[in-house]
Amino acid sequence: MTPPVGGATEIAARVRAGELSAASVLDEALAAIEARDRELHCFNSLMGERARERATEIDRMVGAGQDPGSLAGVPVALKDNICTRAAPTTCSSRILEGWTPPYDATVVRRLAAAGALLVGKTNLDEFAMGSSTENSATGPTRNPWDTSRVPGGSSGGSAAAVAAGMVPVALGSDTGGSIRQPAALCGVVGVKPTYGVVSRYGLVAFASSLDQIGPFALTVADAAAVLEAIAGHDEMDSTSLERAAPRCSEVLDDGADGLRVGVVSDFLADASPDCASAVRSAAEVLAAAGAKVDDVALPELLHGLSAYYLIAPAEASSNLARYDGVRYGLRVDAPDVETMNARTRAAGFGAEVKRRVMLGTYVLSAGYYDAYYAQAQRVRTIVARAFARAYGHFDVLLAPTTPSVAFAFGAKTDDPLEMYLADLFTIPTNLAGHPAMSVPFALGEAGLPVGVQVLAPALGEREMFRAAAVVEAGAPPGVRGPVGTRSAR
Ligand code: GLN
Numbered sequence: 001m002t003p004p005v006g007g008a009t010e011i012a013a014r015v016r017a018g019e020l021s022a023a024s025v026l027d028e029a030l031a032a033i034e035a036r037d038r039e040l041h042c043f044n045s046l047m048g049e050r051a052r053e054r055a056t057e058i059d060r061m062v063g064a065g066q067d068p069g070s071l072a073g074v075p076v077a078l079k080d081n082i083c084t085r086a087a088p089t090t091c092s093s094r095i096l097e098g099w100t101p102p103y104d105a106t107v108v109r110r111l112a113a114a115g116a117l118l119v120g121k122t123n124l125d126e127f128a129m130g131s132s133t134e135n136s137a138t139g140p141t142r143n144p145w146d147t148s149r150v151p152g153g154s155s156g157g158s159a160a161a162v163a164a165g166m167v168p169v170a171l172g173s174d175t176g177g178s179i180r181q182p183a184a185l186c187g188v189v190g191v192k193p194t195y196g197v198v199s200r201y202g203l204v205a206f207a208s209s210l211d212q213i214g215p216f217a218l219t220v221a222d223a224a225a226v227l228e229a230i231a232g233h234d235e236m237d238s239t240s241l242e243r244a245a246p247r248c249s250e251v252l253d254d255g256a257d258g259l260r261v262g263v264v265s266d267f268l269a270d271a272s273p274d275c276a277s278a279v280r281s282a283a284e285v286l287a288a289a290g291a292k293v294d295d296v297a298l299p300e301l302l303h304g305l306s307a308y309y310l311i312a313p314a315e316a317s318s319n320l321a322r323y324d325g326v327r328y329g330l331r332v333d334a335p336d337v338e339t340m341n342a343r344t345r346a347a348g349f350g351a352e353v354k355r356r357v358m359l360g361t362y363v364l365s366a367g368y369y370d371a372y373y374a375q376a377q378r379v380r381t382i383v384a385r386a387f388a389r390a391y392g393h394f395d396v397l398l399a400p401t402t403p404s405v406a407f408a409f410g411a412k413t414d415d416p417l418e419m420y421l422a423d424l425f426t427i428p429t430n431l432a433g434h435p436a437m438s439v440p441f442a443l444g445e446a447g448l449p450v451g452v453q454v455l456a457p458a459l460g461e462r463e464m465f466r467a468a469a470v471v472e473a474g475a476p477p478g479v480r481g482p483v484g485t486r487s488a489r
Pocket residue numbers: 128129130131153154173174175176177178179206312420423
């Protein structure tokens with residue numbers, strides 16, 4: 001079946017011009033979800049009724065000569081760790097069973113204000129901990145390119161929903177790669193903005209010094225449009241930067257002339273041949289467009305992963321202490337409070353979440369804090385300094401997004417370390433608080449999509465999008481979604 005939904009900017013332009021009704025766009029999206037979600041399981045819940053009311057309202061506004069906003073009539077899916085009043089927010093965890101947030105996340109309010117139609121909540125690795133969406137209490141999401149393979153994670157439902165043409169755009173969260181890695185594995189664009197550019201008010205916290213919300217889209221231009229709608233200062237998030245949203249749409253046609261591009265050569269040796277050669281080809285595309293391209297050695301970045309797996313679990317162990325059987329969702333009763341807490345957490349959390357909480361409390365405990373947590377913070381500084389050195393010479397960096405194409409279900413579930421390595425190339429960005437994005441660029445092993453990662457210094461979104469637009473334009477046809485569902489290749 002051919003995916004029916006077009007791109008976001010195209011939909012919004014036609015809805016605003018009165019050529020296309022928001023109601024019909026929504027019908028197509030919901031029909032595509034209905035037709036394919038039983039097999040792919042991108043969604044944990046739908047908000048179809050609310051979206052329909054909004055679509056009617058948007059069509060009425062257009063009819064009355066009013067402008068419903070930059071994303072008028074665009075169906076959007078939300079990762080199910082972003083709070084919505086209209087639907088439960090589960091984080092794909094049993095512990096939040098039956099809980100519906102009493103408020104909307106800032107990104108949800110901003111999307112609605114821009115005229116977007118919020119169609120549903122997408123599947124994820126429980127509490128965003130994972131790289132395959134296999135750690136979900138609601139079952140795994142399948143990769144539409146090959147349903148025997150994972151879509152990546154943790155925002156696998158959002159990535160697969162866009163790749164399958166159910167929705168033109170979706171939001172995810174990226175703590176160590178959870179937007180960029182599934183974007184690469186599903187052949188769509190995924191953006192992790194600079195820390196503080198997008199409000200996290202209403203994002204369920206995993207590791208607060210690393211978490212950022214960002215868009216998935218079919219094209220770089222669509223991703224820019226969504227980022228512009230959701231970014232900008234928010235007084236409800238104390239880590240939100242006091243700046244307007246970066247205007248990335250206006251640089252998409254600027255080309256790469258004079259742009260200084262560094263290829264992170266250390267990563268290429270750890271990537272599969274198809275992922276490494278995609279980076280080399282993307283570098284050639286940029287050079288042909290007038291960029292100055294050079295290799296840059298940044299061996300420090302490869303230590304990011306070890307530091308991340310101490311810092312992120314430490315923060316998670318603190319953030320997840322609030323699931324106590326009293327304040328949210330699930331409770332397993334017991335004669336006393338402590339036993340009730342313990343039984344609730346034992347029943348409500350999955351294996352990976354428990355592993356992270358134990359790791360986190362261990363590295364923060366007296367006697368181990370200096371050796372693990374404090375040491376990891378020092379490594380974090382070393383990673384940030386390595387980036388700073390590179391950005392003294394380059395405007396953007398180019399790297400593989402992932403070490404390989406989408407892997408098979410079960411391939412890494414028995415070995416947590418193998419799974420963690422899926423984020424080797426994405427994690428350093430989070431440690432530094434920088435922006436980075438994945439652009440579909442090639443088809444690799446078994447005809448599966450390969451993403452190329454464009455990285456930039458803090459608040460370098462405009463240069464990043466400039467380079468990404470050139471990379472996208474130079475990509476061969478057929479490397480990106482939407483795709484009809486395919487089974488094993
Ligand atoms: N895969 C990484 C982890 O499991 C990153 C997850 C994320 O970015 N949310 O922690």
